[in-house]
Amino acid sequence: MPHRVPTLFYALMQLFERYKEDVYLSLIILLVELGRLLYFGGKWRKATGEGLISLVLIHVFRPHIPALPAFLGIHLSSYDVAFIIAACGVRGIRRSIEWAIHRYTGAKVKID
Numbered sequence: 001m002p003h004r005v006p007t008l009f010y011a012l013m014q015l016f017e018r019y020k021e022d023v024y025l026s027l028i029i030l031l032v033e034l035g036r037l038l039y040f041g042g043k044w045r046k047a048t049g050e051g052l053i054s055l056v057l058i059h060v061f062r063p064h065i066p067a068l069p070a071f072l073g074i075h076l077s078s079y080d081v082a083f084i085i086a087a088c089g090v091r092g093i094r095r096s097i098e099w100a101i102h103r104y105t106g107a108k109v110k111i112d
Helices: 008-018 020-040 044-067 078-105
Strands: none
Touching (some): 020 044
16 A cells, blocks of 8 residues: 555544643633533623633643642642633632732732
8 A cells, every 4th residue: 555645634533642631721722612602691802802811821830730739638730720711711710819928918909
């Protein structure tokens, strides 16, 4: 049999095999953002912006997730952290950071 040129499907499967965890994390975030948009309503522009920022956050923090300590006796995987980031959204994460700074320093901080 002569050598065949790989098809697009073959190339996509090779790409998926190489970056399997990245693809799964991206799908988790996109599906949760879509669910939040459909359930709570909102504008597509806001949902797209939050989805993109959530994707960037999870891919930036993914190398550091295995080093996270157990939280209440539960060790979080990268899939769990992706779901939490997508479910909270950018505004929820911002409010959590403001609350933590206020709790530990007593200073009122407003992050815009």
